[in-house]
Amino acid sequence: MSEIRKHYFLHEYCIIAEERAKRPSDFAGAVRGSEKNDSENCVFCGGNEEKTPPATAVYKNGEVFADTGEKRVRNWDFRCFPNLYPALSPASSFPESFGKKSEVIPGFGFHEVIVESPVHGKKLEDFSDTEISGLMKVYRDRVCHYAAHEKISYVSLFKNSGKAAGASQDHPHSQLIALPVCPQVIEKELIAIRDAQKCPYCALLEKEKISPRLILENNDFIAFAPYYSTVPFEVWILPKKHISFLGELSSGLLFALGEILRDILRSYAKLFGDLPYNHMFYQLFETTEYHLNLRLLPRLSTAAGFELNTGIYINTVSPEKAASYLKGNE
Ligand SMILES: [Zn+2]
Ligand SMILES: [Zn+2]
Structure with a gap:
């Protein structure tokens, strides 16, 4: 029997439809493997720094540098530079004020690439403690850098x-x-959060901590398969304390975040x-009402006509089952 499940605090729904017990191996066709991992001519590789725009921030042995003119910093750990094909650009001038009814606003903004390692085939799950907490620090720094800009209202930080x-x-x-x-x-x-008595994320955290959907936790973070899961094996990571954006994370918390993400x-x-x-990180720096969260969405299924028509996702693996697999119980 399928089930229509409501989001924790929004009027949104998903359908959990386990017509047959899907095992991770049933998704083999959607998993990469055959994709080639071609490092030849890769502009992100260490040594190819000239092939990208000058870096805005280069992390090397715990220090931060920037490329100056044609001179590029070498032997880095993490490297951030403007996207060569930006969706938004600081070159567009943004009006001092605009109404909510404005149909066109110049494409003002910033689009940055964060290269996580100079090594081509390196995977986040294989990062050392220093590397993963280093990357979380880069995440925090770059979000803070743009959050400080007077014309920026939101910073979207994500990995494809x-x-x-x-x-x-x-x-x-x-x-x-x-x-x-x-x-x-x-x-x-935010509208729903303002309507609630207590932060709905703090409330759902208490609930999921003792649910069969809990996957793991450390002192500062919890990882679970959300009750409202739109895709198979979706995972949310939440700080246990009410924190609104990455800028509020101490080095201890950054380490704990990197550790749980890597796990x-x-x-x-x-x-x-x-x-x-x-x-993808969901966060807000303009108000403390929001509760930072990191969502992981595996791409094992395709959104098709029904999902695009209704915004309701059909998920063939229940979050309870997904959590059990991710805990290594099955
Ligand atoms: Zn590369
Ligand atoms: Zn909260």
Whole structure:
């Protein structure tokens, strides 16, 4: 029997339809593996720094540098530079004010690539403690950098891993797009959060901590398959304390975040091998009402006519089952 499940605090629904017990191996066709990992001519690889725009931030042995003119910093750990094909650009002038009814706003914003390693085939699940917490620090720094800009209202930080997840480069990297507007998904959540007595994320955290959907936790974070899961093996990671954006994370918390993210990616790798997925941060720096969360969406299914028509996703693996697999119980 299928089940229509409502989102924790939004008027949104998904359908959990396990017509047959799907095992991770049933998704073999959606998993990469045959994709070639071509490091030749890769512009993100260490040594090819000239082939990208000058870096805005280069992390090397715990220090931060920037490329100056034609001179490029070598032997780096992490490297951030403007996307060569930006969705938004600081060159567009953004009006001092614009009404909500404005139909066209210049494409002002920032689009940055964060290269996670100079090594081509390196995977986040294989990062050392220093590398994974280093990357979380880069995430925090770059979000803070753009959050400080007076015309920026939202910073979208995400990773596309694998062609099916929208990656055009297979070298490990994340991206950041800083927007002059707050996206509707966040605004909708904010309205519901303001309507609630208590932060709905703090409330759902208490509930999921003792549910069969809990996958793992450390002192500061919890990872679970959400009750409202739109795709098979969706995972949410939440800080246990009410924190609104990455800028509030201490180095201890950054380490704990990197550790739990790496643990989930290792579970994915164990079940699926090279799984295409997106991970995305949801956060707000303009208000403390929001509760930071990181969502991982494996790309094992395709949104088709029904999903596009209704916004209701049909998920063939229940989050309870997914959590059990990710915990290594099955
Ligand atoms: Zn490369
Ligand atoms: Zn909260």
